[in-house]
Amino acid sequence: RLHQKTIRNNQQLQQSCRVQNQPTKIIASLYINNKLGERQVKNIILFTIRTKRIKYLGINSTKDRKDIYIENYKTLLKEIKEDIKKWKDIPCSWIGRINIVK
Incomplete structure:
Protein backbone atom coordinates (compact mmCIF):
# COMPACT_ATOMS: atom_id res chain seq x y z
CA ARG A 1 0.00 0.00 0.00
CA LYS A 52 27.23 12.41 0.44
CA ARG A 53 26.05 16.02 0.28
CA ILE A 54 23.90 18.56 -1.50
CA LYS A 55 24.82 22.20 -1.93
CA TYR A 56 21.75 24.43 -1.71
CA LEU A 57 21.87 28.21 -1.31
CA GLY A 58 25.57 28.03 -0.50
CA ILE A 59 25.14 25.56 2.36
CA ASN A 60 26.35 21.98 2.13
CA SER A 61 23.75 19.62 3.53
CA THR A 62 25.35 16.39 4.70
CA LYS A 63 23.87 13.06 5.64
CA ASP A 64 25.21 13.25 9.20
CA ARG A 65 24.49 16.31 11.32
CA LYS A 66 28.00 16.13 12.78
CA ASP A 67 29.55 16.83 9.39
CA ILE A 68 27.56 20.02 8.73
CA TYR A 69 29.95 22.08 10.88
CA ILE A 70 33.02 20.69 9.14
CA GLU A 71 31.57 21.02 5.63
CA ASN A 72 30.33 24.58 6.04
CA TYR A 73 32.02 26.52 8.82
CA LYS A 74 35.55 25.15 8.53
CA THR A 75 35.75 25.60 4.76
CA LEU A 76 34.23 29.09 4.94
CA LEU A 77 36.67 30.12 7.66
CA LYS A 78 39.56 28.81 5.56
CA GLU A 79 38.38 30.84 2.53
CA ILE A 80 38.04 33.99 4.64
CA LYS A 81 41.57 33.59 6.02
CA GLU A 82 42.95 33.15 2.50
CA ASP A 83 41.11 36.28 1.33
CA ILE A 84 42.48 38.29 4.26
CA LYS A 85 46.02 37.18 3.38
CA LYS A 86 45.50 38.35 -0.22
CA TRP A 87 44.15 41.73 0.87
CA LYS A 88 47.02 42.33 3.32
CA ASP A 89 49.52 42.42 0.46
CA ILE A 90 47.72 45.22 -1.39
CA PRO A 91 49.26 48.62 -0.48
CA CYS A 92 45.97 50.47 -0.09
CA SER A 93 43.90 52.10 2.67
CA TRP A 94 40.63 50.62 3.93
CA ILE A 95 38.66 53.23 2.01
CA GLY A 96 40.63 52.35 -1.12
CA ARG A 97 39.85 48.66 -0.60
CA ILE A 98 36.15 49.42 -0.21
CA ASN A 99 36.25 51.40 -3.45
CA ILE A 100 37.96 48.48 -5.20
CA VAL A 101 35.13 46.16 -4.18
CA LYS A 102 32.46 48.65 -5.32
Whole structure:
Protein backbone atom coordinates (compact mmCIF):
# COMPACT_ATOMS: atom_id res chain seq x y z
CA ARG A 1 0.00 0.00 0.00
CA LEU A 2 2.81 2.41 0.87
CA HIS A 3 4.56 1.30 -2.32
CA GLN A 4 1.54 2.30 -4.44
CA LYS A 5 1.26 5.72 -2.77
CA THR A 6 4.94 6.38 -3.34
CA ILE A 7 4.69 5.49 -7.03
CA ARG A 8 1.60 7.70 -7.42
CA ASN A 9 3.36 10.62 -5.71
CA ASN A 10 6.41 10.17 -7.94
CA GLN A 11 4.24 10.23 -11.06
CA GLN A 12 2.44 13.40 -9.92
CA LEU A 13 5.77 15.05 -9.15
CA GLN A 14 7.15 14.21 -12.58
CA GLN A 15 4.00 15.51 -14.28
CA SER A 16 4.16 18.81 -12.41
CA CYS A 17 7.82 19.20 -13.41
CA ARG A 18 6.91 18.58 -17.07
CA VAL A 19 4.07 21.13 -16.98
CA GLN A 20 6.46 23.90 -15.96
CA ASN A 21 8.73 23.11 -18.96
CA GLN A 22 11.79 23.73 -16.87
CA PRO A 23 14.63 21.30 -16.33
CA THR A 24 14.11 20.28 -12.73
CA LYS A 25 16.62 18.19 -10.87
CA ILE A 26 15.18 16.51 -7.81
CA ILE A 27 17.65 15.15 -5.30
CA ALA A 28 16.77 13.20 -2.18
CA SER A 29 18.70 11.72 0.68
CA LEU A 30 17.89 8.47 2.41
CA TYR A 31 18.06 8.03 6.16
CA ILE A 32 17.71 4.27 6.28
CA ASN A 33 20.07 2.07 8.27
CA ASN A 34 18.97 -1.11 6.53
CA LYS A 35 20.81 -1.82 3.23
CA LEU A 36 17.97 -3.98 1.88
CA GLY A 37 15.39 -1.29 2.60
CA GLU A 38 17.64 1.30 0.98
CA ARG A 39 17.87 -0.75 -2.23
CA GLN A 40 14.09 -1.20 -2.32
CA VAL A 41 13.49 2.52 -1.90
CA LYS A 42 16.05 3.35 -4.62
CA ASN A 43 14.13 1.10 -7.03
CA ILE A 44 10.81 2.79 -6.21
CA ILE A 45 11.92 6.43 -6.27
CA LEU A 46 12.43 7.83 -9.74
CA PHE A 47 14.72 10.73 -8.88
CA THR A 48 18.37 11.04 -7.90
CA ILE A 49 19.50 9.76 -4.52
CA ARG A 50 22.48 11.66 -3.16
CA THR A 51 25.35 9.82 -1.58
CA LYS A 52 27.23 12.41 0.44
CA ARG A 53 26.05 16.02 0.28
CA ILE A 54 23.90 18.56 -1.50
CA LYS A 55 24.82 22.20 -1.93
CA TYR A 56 21.75 24.43 -1.71
CA LEU A 57 21.87 28.21 -1.31
CA GLY A 58 25.57 28.03 -0.50
CA ILE A 59 25.14 25.56 2.36
CA ASN A 60 26.35 21.98 2.13
CA SER A 61 23.75 19.62 3.53
CA THR A 62 25.35 16.39 4.70
CA LYS A 63 23.87 13.06 5.64
CA ASP A 64 25.21 13.25 9.20
CA ARG A 65 24.49 16.31 11.32
CA LYS A 66 28.00 16.13 12.78
CA ASP A 67 29.55 16.83 9.39
CA ILE A 68 27.56 20.02 8.73
CA TYR A 69 29.95 22.08 10.88
CA ILE A 70 33.02 20.69 9.14
CA GLU A 71 31.57 21.02 5.63
CA ASN A 72 30.33 24.58 6.04
CA TYR A 73 32.02 26.52 8.82
CA LYS A 74 35.55 25.15 8.53
CA THR A 75 35.75 25.60 4.76
CA LEU A 76 34.23 29.09 4.94
CA LEU A 77 36.67 30.12 7.66
CA LYS A 78 39.56 28.81 5.56
CA GLU A 79 38.38 30.84 2.53
CA ILE A 80 38.04 33.99 4.64
CA LYS A 81 41.57 33.59 6.02
CA GLU A 82 42.95 33.15 2.50
CA ASP A 83 41.11 36.28 1.33
CA ILE A 84 42.48 38.29 4.26
CA LYS A 85 46.02 37.18 3.38
CA LYS A 86 45.50 38.35 -0.22
CA TRP A 87 44.15 41.73 0.87
CA LYS A 88 47.02 42.33 3.32
CA ASP A 89 49.52 42.42 0.46
CA ILE A 90 47.72 45.22 -1.39
CA PRO A 91 49.26 48.62 -0.48
CA CYS A 92 45.97 50.47 -0.09
CA SER A 93 43.90 52.10 2.67
CA TRP A 94 40.63 50.62 3.93
CA ILE A 95 38.66 53.23 2.01
CA GLY A 96 40.63 52.35 -1.12
CA ARG A 97 39.85 48.66 -0.60
CA ILE A 98 36.15 49.42 -0.21
CA ASN A 99 36.25 51.40 -3.45
CA ILE A 100 37.96 48.48 -5.20
CA VAL A 101 35.13 46.16 -4.18
CA LYS A 102 32.46 48.65 -5.32
